[in-house]
Amino acid sequence: STHAFGLGETLILSDTLGTLPSTILVYGIELGQTDMGLRVSSTVRQAIKKVVSAIEKDVETVLCTNSHS
Numbered sequence: 431s432t433h434a435f436g437l438g439e440t441l442i443l444s445d446t447l448g449t450l451p452s453t454i455l456v457y458g459i460e461l462g463q464t465d466m467g468l469r470v471s472s473t474v475r476q477a478i479k480k481v482v483s484a485i486e487k488d489v490e491t492v493l494c495t496n497s498h499s
Contacts, residue, residue, distance in 0.1 A: 458481075459481055
């Protein structure tokens, strides 16, 4: 089932198929309380901003590195 197909299964499948890249970046945010109807906390909103910034920086680094190759 694709509903139970998480990160671990994805990496195992990619390795099995011979398509696992040499570098994998994983970004995560701990959600804290996740009760129904709760809004995203200010702590999580700040974490989202930090993760987005890190992703942008990493993508820019990869694009600059690849453009010089």
